[in-house]
Amino acid sequence: MTQAPTDLEPTPRARKVALVTGAGKRVGASIALALGQAGWDVALHFRGSREGAEEVAKQIEASGGRAALVPGDLSSPDACASVVDQTLAAMGHLDLLVSSAASFGPSSLEDLEAADFDRTMALNVRAPLLLVQRARNALKARGGSVVILTCTSATLPYPGFLSYVVSKGAAKQLMRTLSLELAPEVRVNAVAPGTVMAPEHYDDAQLQVLADKTLVQRLGRPEDIAQAVLYLANAPFVTGHEILVDGGVALAGQHSGE
Numbered sequence: 001m002t003q004a005p006t007d008l009e010p011t012p013r014a015r016k017v018a019l020v021t022g023a024g025k026r027v028g029a030s031i032a033l034a035l036g037q038a039g040w041d042v043a044l045h046f047r048g049s050r051e052g053a054e055e056v057a058k059q060i061e062a063s064g065g066r067a068a069l070v071p072g073d074l075s076s077p078d079a080c081a082s083v084v085d086q087t088l089a090a091m092g093h094l095d096l097l098v099s100s101a102a103s104f105g106p107s108s109l110e111d112l113e114a115a116d117f118d119r120t121m122a123l124n125v126r127a128p129l130l131l132v133q134r135a136r137n138a139l140k141a142r143g144g145s146v147v148i149l150t151c152t153s154a155t156l157p158y159p160g161f162l163s164y165v166v167s168k169g170a171a172k173q174l175m176r177t178l179s180l181e182l183a184p185e186v187r188v189n190a191v192a193p194g195t196v197m198a199p200e201h202y203d204d205a206q207l208q209v210l211a212d213k214t215l216v217q218r219l220g221r222p223e224d225i226a227q228a229v230l231y232l233a234n235a236p237f238v239t240g241h242e243i244l245v246d247g248g249v250a251l252a253g254q255h256s257g258e
Contacts, residue, residue, distance in 0.1 A: 014092070014093060015039065015040065015041050015065070015066075016039070016040050016041070016095040016096065016142075017040065017041045017042070017043065017087075017091040017092070017093055017094050017095050017096070018032075018035045018040045018041070018042050018043070018094075018095065018096040018097070018098060018233070019042075019043040019045065019070070019083070019084070019087045019094060019096070019097050019098065019131075019135070020032040020035065020042060020043070020044060020045065020098040020100055021045040021074060021083070021098065021099050021100050021101035021127070021131070022045065022046070022047075022100040022101030022102065023042070023044035023045055023046060023053055023056060023100070024044065024046035024047075024048075024049025024050065024051070024052035024053035024056070025049045025052045026197055026222065027100060027149070027193065027196060027197065027222045027225050027226075028098075028100035028101060029052055029053075029056050029222075030222030030223055030225065030226045031098055031100055031222075031225065031226045031229050032044055032056050032060070032098075033056050033059055033060065033226070034223065034226035034227070034229070034230055035096075035098075035226075035229075035230065035233075036056075036059065036060030036063055036065045036067065037059075037060075037063050038230055039065070040065065040095075040096070041060075041065050041066040041067070041091055042056075042057075042060055042065065042066075042067050042068075043067075043068045043070050043086070043087040043090060043091055044056055044057055044067055044068065044069055044070060045070045045071070045072060045074075045083050045101065046069070046070070046071060047071070047072065047073050047074070047101070050069070050071070053069055054069065057069060066091070068086070068087065068090035068091060070083050070086045070087055070090070072086075074101055074122075074123055074127035074131075075103075075119055075122045075123050075127065077126070077130055080127055080130035080131050080134060081130070081134045083131065084131060084134040084135045084138075085134070087135075088138055093138060093141065093142055094135055094138040094139055094142065094144060095139070095142045095143075095144040095145075095233075096144055096145055096146070096147070096233050097131060097132060097135050097139065097144070097145075097146045097147070098146075098147045098149075098229055099127070099128035099131060099132075099146070099147070099148045099149060100149045101123065101127065102123060102124050102149065102164075102167075103119060103120045103123040103124055103163075103164070103167075104161070104164050105120075105161070105163075105164065106160050106161055107120075107160075107161060107162045107163045107164070108159070108160060108162055109162060112162060112163065116163060117163045120163040120164060120167050121163070121166075121167050121170070124164070124167035124168065124170075124171055125167050125170045125171050125174060128146075128148050128171065128174060129174055129178075132146055132178055132182075132188075136182060136186065139182070139185070139186045140182070140185040140186055143185060143186070144186055144187075145186060145187040145188065145189070145232065145233060145239075146175075146178065146182075146186065146187070146188040146189070147188075147189055147190065147191060147229050147232050147233065148171055148174065148175045148188070148189075148190045148191075149171075149190070149191055149192075149193065149225070150168050150171045150172045150175070150190045150191070150192045150242060151164075151165070151168040151192055151193060152192050152193065152194045152244060152246045152249055152250050153165040153168055153169075154168040154169045154171065154172040154192060154242075155172075155192065155244065155250050156249070156250050156253075157169070168192075171190070172190060172192070172242055175188050175189065175190040175240070175242065176240050179239045179240035180240070183239065187232075187235075187236070187238065187239035188239060188240065189232045189235075189238060189239060189240070189241050189242065189243070190241070190242040190243070191225055191228045191229055191232065191242070191243050191245055192242050192243065192244045192245065192246065193220060193224075193225050193245050193246065194214070194220055194244070194245065194246025194247055194249045194250075195210045195213075195214075195219050195220060195246075195247075195249070196219070196220035196221060196222060196224065196225060196245075197222065198210060198219060207219065213249055213252065214246070214247030214248055214249050214252070215247060215248025215249075215251065215252055216247040216248060217247075218247065219247075220245060220246070220247060224245050225245055228243050228245050231243075
């Protein structure tokens, strides 16, 4: 005789789902892979780095997780909404939004173009805002969280990257404001990388100069940022906080820019 089901047996909670923007390369790819290896299902946003996102997806699936590819140009407001909607359609729910995609490039007061400034602000500040706005109900339903990647330049500005530095300062304040707006259901934090991936054209001497500015006497790795994101994703009593992952550069009063 078939035994009647009992409601004393707990129903397994669905696997946690993260959306990582800029997940096709560099730090974003490392974050997405670390989440997948830690047991998360991951929606991988990309704009031009499809091949990189596909490779990360394969690695996540090989470790037993699910991965979804989510294309979109986050400088477009409509695309921000679409990226969240694609994630929910593919995954069903959302526990973590990691805003990693960013525009980075040199600019100074003398050569600043309004259009370039606007694009940097759109991607680095407006996009995370619109992503959170679209995802807020899904995140609230799961008691989820948001992690925005800022930069040590938000604490200690450096010259030659005016648009980028200003945008990351604004992103830091966005994180703090969103943590107030979304409390108590959703936590919002930030990770501020220092020099993690130096420009490819730097020679050994230039890399050593950057390493010497840190207290730990080495450059950072993408995995250092990923571990900080994982911590914040699993830290229920932390919100409105920015973790500096810079090897002590800010404390030493150094800046990591050139």
